[in-house]
Amino acid sequence: MHSLAGKILRVTVDGEIPGDNPFSGSPVYSYGHRNVQGLAWHPRSGALFASEHGPTGEFGLQARDEINLIKPGSNYGWPEATCAVSRPKMVDPLVCWPDAAVPPGGIAFAGDHLLVATLKSEALIRVRLSGSDGQYRATEIQRWFVSSRSSGRYGRLRDVVLGLDGSLYVLTSNRNGRGRSKPGDDRICHAPH
Numbered sequence: 001m002h003s004l005a006g007k008i009l010r011v012t013v014d015g016e017i018p019g020d021n022p023f024s025g026s027p028v029y030s031y032g033h034r035n036v037q038g039l040a041w042h043p044r045s046g047a048l049f050a051s052e053h054g055p056t057g058e059f060g061l062q063a064r065d066e067i068n069l070i071k072p073g074s075n076y077g078w079p080e081a082t083c084a085v086s087r088p089k090m091v092d093p094l095v096c097w098p099d100a101a102v103p104p105g106g107i108a109f110a111g112d113h114l115l116v117a118t119l120k121s122e123a124l125i126r127v128r129l130s131g132s133d134g135q136y137r138a139t140e141i142q143r144w145f146v147s148s149r150s151s152g153r154y155g156r157l158r159d160v161v162l163g164l165d166g167s168l169y170v171l172t173s174n175r176n177g178r179g180r181s182k183p184g185d186d187r188i189c190h191a192p193h
Contacts, residue, residue, distance in 0.1 A: 006078055007031045008039070008050065008070060022073030032076035032090065038107035038159070039070075040114065047134055049094070051104035051116055054082055065102045066093035067116065067127060069136055095127060095138050106159030110168065117160040117170060119178070122152025124160060124170060154189055155179045167191060 010021055010029035017027050035053035042049070047069060054064030064082040074091045081087055083096040102125070105117040116125040121143075128140040145153045158173035168191040174181045 004028070006033045008033060008036060029072055030070050030074050030076065032074075032078050032080075033068075034078040034082075037104050038116075040107045040109050042129075042136075043109050043111070045132055045134070047136065049107060049114060051107045052076075052093075053103050054097075054101070063097055063099060063101045065097050065104055067095040067104070067107070067114065067138075069094050069134070071134065094136060095141065105157060105173070106161070106171075108160045108162050108168075110162050115160045115162075115168070117157035119156045119158065119173065122146055122155055122157065124157055155182065155185065 007028045008030045009027040010018060011027050012018055017025060021027065021029060033052055034055065036050050037053060038051040040049050041047065050068045050070050052066045052068060054066060055061040058079070061082060066083070068076055068091065071091060075089055077085050077087070077090045081090060083098045084092045086092060102121045103119045105119055107114060107116050109115070112129050114127040114129060116127065118125060123143040123146040126142045126144060127138050129136045130139045131137055154170065154172050155174040156172060156179040157170055159171040161169045163169055170189045172186045172189065173179060174185040
């Protein structure tokens, strides 16, 4: 735990290490992550979820983007394993896309649904969850704003936020050299509740 790379860190608002962190005297909350992009807490249970980019050629692997339910002190596998690993002492992802790149951006909850902004796949993904008390499973996955892979209405989606008014706000990311920029990009799209 000497390196902070590949970790989710937890500190107080003053930058101190909480006394109940899983590793005494360390800001490390979980490890074995390749590239976490978003964090969101379930509105009722407070369970922490993370979106994570899979490999982009490392070890000859592609795709394998993940959604993880984060448990304190747990190992999520990288670089020894990706996707559903079913290995001792490693936590399998809640959702994994092993065959096609679905690189996630930010995530947010709307009720029991986890919303995932995606970049290359250009979709807003809704993951319907069931369960409680830290035991969740994905029961349905829907892709919004796309007609096929990489043909989204708004292009690359960087983040999604549920506003105080109950509306969804989605941020595009098309002018960074990786997307197909359109007039008016980049923008914040608003979907009223």
